[in-house]
Amino acid sequence: MIDISAFHEALGILFSSISAWGWIVPGLIIGLVFAAIPGISITMAMAIVLPMSLYMDFFPAMVFLTSVYTGAGFGGSVPAILMNIPGTPSSFATTFDGYAMSQKGEHNEALGYALFASTLCGIFGYVLLLLVLEPLADIVLRIGPVEMFAVAIWGMMLLGSLGSTYISRGLLAAALGILLGTVGMNTAGFTRGTLGVPELLDGIAPIPAMIGLLAASQLLSLAGRDYIIEAEGAREVSLRRILKGCWGTLKYPGVLLRGSIIGVVIGAVPGVGSSISNLISYAETKRTAKDSATFGKGNPKGVIAAESAVASGEGGSMATMLALGIPGGGATAILIAAFMMHNVVPGPSFIDTQKPMAYAIILNNMVQAVVLLVVGIGFIYAATNVMKVRTRYVLPAILVVATLGTYAVTGEAAGPITLFVFAMLGFALNRYEYPVPAVVVGILLGRMLETEFLRSYQLSAGNPLYVLERPGAMAIFAVMFISLAMTAWGKRKQNKAEAAEAALLRLRHDADAHAHTTPSKG
Amino acid sequence: MTDFTRRDAFKISAGGLAAVSGMVAMPSILRAASYPTRPINVIVPFATGGYNDRLSRAFMPYLEKELGQPLVIVNKPGAGTQLGNSYALNQPADGYSIMCTSAAPYIPLTVLLQNAPYKVEDFSMLNLPSRDYTLAATSSDGPVKTFAEVIEKLKKDPSSLSIGVQPASADYANMVLAFQAAEIDPSKLRIVTYDGGGPARNATAGAQVDVGFVGGEGFLPLKTKIRPLAIFAAETVEWYPDAPLIGASGLKTDFVEGSQRGWAITTKLRNEQPEIYKTLVTAVEKASKNPKAIETLKLQELATTWYGPEASDKAYLDNAAKMAKYVNLLK
Structure with missing residues (x-):
């Protein structure tokens, strides 16, 4: 539970270092912009700014980096809603209902729903973290391969909610995705399907593959139109309607709560992250909803479910990092590096000796979530103007930016090549009416399914009764x-x-x- | 000024070209005299935030001071360092690309197990300050107290304890060697494989597996959550003095040293540009001995010990030879 005196000291740190607050807005903007570019993930956005934070003091550096994290968590949903192209894998589930809403001319509301869900659940995740920082960390370490396998299966159940005209083609597409997800060296050291290409030893890079699959089919289908939304009257950018969406979020407390809990728990588990929790949260919300038939056709609950899991996952992931010093995912791995570069080692001893600092970081993250509301509204107001540009200008620009995004971070041609190959695959799948999202789910979950199943098998020596333990x-x-x-x-x-x-x-x-x-x- | 014809332009550019090609053709020794004249790339074949990345960034200011030119960190992660190693070998041997990497056991392993298109001898060490050792550990509240107990239990029933380890690693070789010495059949063990030291450590600390065999250094932040059983080193390890040595368990086993991390270049550079090589060695030595560097890096749990190129090369090649000797255990 919360340590009151440390909490008071944390408030002291927070208010005595007002200058550090100045890093919130630039951090959020960097996170929003990078994550909105398809092909640059949350982790990459943070890796790009990590060297910059070296030249700051410890607390401002943390404020800056976690602001990028917070901004990036939401940024990916902007292209997801406006163009059906997720900016990061974490906002994949946002496309299902977000884009459908925007096709109905409700993009302002959809973005409002997403933003407010992000803000609320971001704060909620951190409040939970503040209360159960240490117990949560201990639980996380107890989660073993069997539990992880169960989570992966749960994620796969999303396939049932994707909906496709042909069940057989849907299953075939998912199987293809899982197979693609297992390319490379597996956890037991066996290499499959690399065709002798060393770049494939670590598996198919999921981000360029996902962008290729989704963006290619989407861009081709948009190419036939003049504007992303056909109806001229629907293309407006309205602050009033964005705020209406924000306000509307409050009507679904159950969805917010469920999404947050799924997000915090899955975010805290090392090796899994918001790219999986958003799928599970969406699938669960859809399954339990009374109006599940309207999901995928522009139900705001779908947007809220996906976004709430992503935003609250940040808090969960930070819990594992602060209390154990182990990264919950790529973004916290970068944060740990930043801690170390400032001569601070996160982990049990950090919590024991510097609890006020840990609390100050958590509290500052809540502030960031509130600031995100303001910065985010400005950002979506600007970004929504893309609706007013003719597709003949927008589409080539997106293609170029996405290609650059997959190239820029590593500087290897492997990214753009993957993008191109999967764009072709996406086009073929679309042409023959195979559901592309099923392939993406397979790619995102395939490796985890295989790894955790294999470890469960090794651990139990093949005895299925092990699950009873x-x-x-x-x-x-x-x-x-x-x-x-x-x-x-x-x-x-x-x-x-x-x-x-x-x-x-x-x-x-x-x-x-x-x-x-x-x-x-x- | 208007009588500047196209022909003139041609003449001037031709002259320029001749001058440039003259510079290129100049004996490399002459170019070396003023080395370095531009920023130097540091190739790190791991992602941002890993040990080598942090080591290179923390050491950078001190090395920059000695070299008089800025350093640029280039992260080239992938395929167990094979991508970064190939990238380094493809750079011109002009001294403007150096490496900061876990030379051993990654370079030998890519050669032995992934058929990487280079040889272990293609890389030369400047200094490998960080030496890691395999640590056998258990969760701090686990039932097992000593390594002898582990051996005793496994001898009775090889499936009584589960073992967490990274396949195709020095840790895996050490585990198999130890169990072979104790006459335990490794094929009957419950071995759980992890694709990285981090996940294997988490599994050990969280009692997912009963005993983990992982590089010990990475355990330091989780020190309170584990109990060290045996460290595969010949002498007490400076950064983990309470870890009992494998020799103390009464088991007579050969072992492979763990990761050796630090500064390296291509052998081509060392042979073709002896002057540049000397400059680099001197710079790394001076920076490693800089008291401020030692103090700063120590705070970040990074190593600065100066072993020098000969000792580092020897340690690296010894590791490679041992890996080659035991390669069959790894497959």
Whole structure:
């Protein structure tokens, strides 16, 4: 629980270093812009600014880097909503309903929903972190391969909610994605499918592959239009409607809470991150929603579910980093490096000796979430103007920027080549009506599925009863099956009700017809 | 000024070209005399934030001072350093590309297991200050207390304890060697593989596996969460004095040293540009002995010990030879 005297000292640090606050806005803007560029992930955005932070003092450097983190968490959803191209893998699930909303001319609202969900759940994640910093860290270490495998399976269940005309093609596409995700050297040291190319030893780079698959098909489908949104009246940029979306978020506290909890827990687990939690949060929200049929067609709950998991994941990931000194994901690995470069080693001893500093960092992150609201509104106001530009100018620009993005960070041609190959694949898949998102889910989850299954197998020496020794894994599987069963039950009841209603209607219709016909008879 | 014809322009540019090509053709020794005249790239074949990245960035200001030119860190991660190593070998041997890397065991492993298109001898060490050793450890609240206990339990039943390790690593070789010395059949063990030291350490600290065999240095931040059982080193390790040596467990086993990290160049550069090589060695030596550098790096848990090129090269080649000897254990 919270240490009151350390908390007071933390407030002291916070208010005595007002100058550090100046780094919040530049950090947020850098994060927003980099993450909005397809091909640059949150981790990359932070890696780019890491050397800059070397020349700052410790606290301002932390403020700056975590601001980039906060900004990047939201930035990716802007192209996801406006153009159906996620800026980072974390905002993949945002495209499902976000883009559908923007096609209906509700892009202002969609961005508002996403932004406010980000702000609220970002704060929520950090409040939770403040309260349960140490216990959470201990739980995280106890999560083993079986539990992780259960989480990966849960993520795969999203496939059921993607919806496709042909079930067989959907499954085939997912299988292809998983196979692609397992290319390279696996955790046991075996190499598969690299075709002798050393660049593939670490697997297919997921970001250029994802951008290639999604952007290519999307850009080609947009190329036939003059503007991203056909209707001229719908292309407006309206502050009022953005704020309306923000306000509307508050109508879904359940979605926010569920997304936040999924985000915090999955964000805290080392090796998994918001690129998976947004999928799980979306799938769960859709499955439990009464109006699940409208998901994917522009239901604001879909946007909120995805964004809340991404934003709260930051807090979870920071918990693991601060309390254990181990990175929850790529972004916190960069933060740890920044700590070390300032002669501070995060971990149990850091929490013991410098608790006020840890609290100050957490508190500052809450401030950042609030500032994000203001900076974010400005950013989306500017970004939404892309709707007013003809596609013939926008599309080549996006293609160039995405290609550069995949090239710039590593300076290797491997990124653009992957992008190109997967763009071709995406085009072919689209042409023959295979669902591209299923392939993306497979690529994002394939490696994790395989790695954790293999480790579970090694650990249990092949004995499936081992799962009984892992209460955590059993709990995850139980929740999963209960939620599945409830959905099935709900669906059945709904179908029955609909059938009854239909029967009733038919009856009435018949009766009416009868009533109409009787007089004529008489 | 208007009588400046196209022909004149041609003449001038031709003259310029001749001058440039003259410079290029100049004996390399002459160019070396003024080395370095421009920024030097430091190739780090790992991602931003890893040990070598932090080492290069922390050491950079002190090395810059000695060389009189700025350094630029170039991260080329991937394929267990193979991509970065190939990149370094493709650079001209002019002294403007040096490396900061975990030379051993990564370079030998890429050669032995990935058929990398270069030889171990293509790289020459300037100084390898960081020496890591395999540590066998268990979670701090785990039931096992000593390494002898591990051996005893596994002898009775090889599947009684689960083992966490990174495949194709020095740690893996050490684990197999130790169990072979204890006459335990490694094929019956419950070995859980991790693709990196970090995940293997987390699994050990969180009691996911009963015993982990991982590079010890990375355990330092998690020190309170683990119990060291045996460290695979000949003498007490300076940065982890409470870790019992493998020799103390009563087991007579050969072992491979863990990661050796630090500064390296291509052998081509050393042979073709002896002057530049000498400049680099002197600069790294002076910077490594700079008391301020030692103090700063120590705070970040980074090593600055000066072993020199001969000792570093020997340690690197010894490691490579041992890796080659035990390569069958790794496959």
